[in-house]
Amino acid sequence: MKIQALLEAPCEWLHPGEQNSRIVLSSRIRLARNLSRFPFPGWARRTEREKVLALALPAAVGLSAMKEAVLSDSMDHFTPVEKQVLVEEHLISREHAGRNAGSGVVVNRTRTISLMINEEDHFRIQAFKGGLQLKAAWRIADKADTELDEKLEFAFSPKLGYLTACPTNVGTGLRASAMVHLPGLVLSEQIGQIVKAVNRIGLAVRGLYGEGTEALGNLFQISNQMTLGESEEEILERMHKVIGQVVQHEENARQKLLEERPRLVVDQVSRAYGVLANAYTISSKEALNLLSLVRLGMDMGLFPDRCRTIVDEECLIKTQPAHLQLSQEKKLSTEERDALRADFLRTQLRDVPPPETGQLSSPLHS
Numbered sequence: 001m002k003i004q005a006l007l008e009a010p011c012e013w014l015h016p017g018e019q020n021s022r023i024v025l026s027s028r029i030r031l032a033r034n035l036s037r038f039p040f041p042g043w044a045r046r047t048e049r050e051k052v053l054a055l056a057l058p059a060a061v062g063l064s065a066m067k068e069a070v071l072s073d074s075m076d077h078f079t080p081v082e083k084q085v086l087v088e089e090h091l092i093s094r095e096h097a098g099r100n101a102g103s104g105v106v107v108n109r110t111r112t113i114s115l116m117i118n119e120e121d122h123f124r125i126q127a128f129k130g131g132l133q134l135k136a137a138w139r140i141a142d143k144a145d146t147e148l149d150e151k152l153e154f155a156f157s158p159k160l161g162y163l164t165a166c167p168t169n170v171g172t173g174l175r176a177s178a179m180v181h182l183p184g185l186v187l188s189e190q191i192g193q194i195v196k197a198v199n200r201i202g203l204a205v206r207g208l209y210g211e212g213t214e215a216l217g218n219l220f221q222i223s224n225q226m227t228l229g230e231s232e233e234e235i236l237e238r239m240h241k242v243i244g245q246v247v248q249h250e251e252n253a254r255q256k257l258l259e260e261r262p263r264l265v266v267d268q269v270s271r272a273y274g275v276l277a278n279a280y281t282i283s284s285k286e287a288l289n290l291l292s293l294v295r296l297g298m299d300m301g302l303f304p305d306r307c308r309t310i311v312d313e314e315c316l317i318k319t320q321p322a323h324l325q326l327s328q329e330k331k332l333s334t335e336e337r338d339a340l341r342a343d344f345l346r347t348q349l350r351d352v353p354p355p356e357t358g359q360l361s362s363p364l365h366s
C-alpha cells in the first residue's frame with residue numbers, strides 16, 4: 001500500500017533529541033502558486049481541474065527534491081482513512097482531505113516536501129524541517145518553486161506579485177510557520193497574553209492541525225498573516241525573531257514553575273505518566289494532553305533522554321485515530337480506538353521508567 005511505504009520511511013523533521021527541537025518541533029514554509037490561463041480551483045470546472053492536475057503531477061514528481069517521491073496521486077485514489085493519515089502527518093490540510101478527483105498530492109520519502117495540487121490554489125508547496133529552521137525549509141520550497149517556474153507559467157503580476165485564490169496570500173504567497181510546544185505557558189496561565197501579543201504584531205496562532213483546529217497537547221502553530229509588502233527574507237527574519245522570543249517566554253515560564261511551584265510540575269508530570277502507563281481506554285485528546293506533560297518532564301530531566309524517541313516518534317502521531325485504523329487495516333469505532341490506543345501506550349511506556357523526582361525533592365514540600 002502506498003501510504004504504508006510513506007510511513008515506513010523515516011520522517012526527517014520528527015527527529016527528537018536535538019536541543020533546538022524541544023520547544024519548536026518543526027518549521028514549515030508554504031508557497032501558494034497558480035498557473036496562468038487556468039481558473040482558480042474554487043472556480044474551475046472538474047475538467048479544468050483535471051487538466052491542471054495532469055500538468056501539475058508530473059511537474060511535481062520531476063522536482064529534484066522528489067527524486068524519492070513515495071506518494072504522487074489523485075485524491076480520489078485514497079481511502080478516507082488514508083487521507084486522514086496524511087492530515088495527521090501534517091502533509092495535507094483538512095480541507096484537502098475532503099477533495100477527490102481533480103486534486104492531488106506528491107510527497108518525498110523523508111517528508112521534507114509535500115505538494116498539494118488544486119487545494120485552494122493550483123499549487124501549495126510545503127517544506128518541513130525539524131526545530132526552528134525556517135530558512136532551511138525556505139531553501140527547499142524556493143528551489144521547488146524555481147524548478148516549477150521553469151516548466152510552467154505561474155500567474156504573476158509585476159505590481160502585486162503572485163496571484164492567489166484568496167487575497168490574503170497575494171504577493172509572496174508565503175506562509176512561514178513554527179509548531180511550538182508551550183506547556184509551561186499553559187500551566188502558568190500566561191498563554192492567553194502571549195497569543196494576544198503575537199496576534200497584535202500580525203501573526204496567527206493556530207491549533208495542532210492548522211486553521212480552525214484546537215491546540216491539543218499544548219502544541220500551537222505560529223505563522224505570518226501578511227504576504228504583501230514584505231519580502232520573503234523580511235518575513236523569515238521577523239518570524240525567526242518572534243519564535244525565538246516565544247521560546248524564551250516558555251523557558252522562563254518553566255523555570256519559574258520549577259522554582260515556585262515544583263510540586264505542581266511533579267504532580268502533573270507524574271499523573272500524566274501514571275495514566276498513560278496504566279489506562280485501558282483513552283481518547284486521542286486526553287492522550288495528546290498527557291503526552292505533552294510527559295514531554296515537559298523529559299525536557300526537565302525527569303526521564304532519561306533516550307525515552308524522548310518513544311514520545312516524539314512513536315506516541316504523538318501513531319496514537320491518532322487514522323493511524324490506529326491504518327495499523328489494523330479496518331475502520332474502528334471510537335471505543336475500539338480508545339482501547340487500542342491505551343494498549344499501545346501502555347506497551348510503549350513500559351520502556352519509560354517512572355519520573356525521577358529526586359532532583360526536585362528539596363522544595364517539594366512547597
Ligand SMILES: Nc1ncnc2c1ncn2[C@@H]1O[C@H](COP(=O)(O)OP(=O)(O)OP(=O)(O)O)[C@@H](O)[C@H]1O
Nearest residue numbers: 026027028090092093175177178179208209210211
Ligand atoms: N510548523 C508546522 N509543522 C508541521 N505542520 C504544520 C506546521 N504549520 C502548519 N502545518 C500543517 O500544515 C497544514 C495546513 O495548515 P494551515 O491550515 O495553517 O494552512 P496554510 O496553508 O498555512 O494556510 P491557509 O490555507 O489558511 O492559507 C496543516 O496540516 C498543519 O498541521
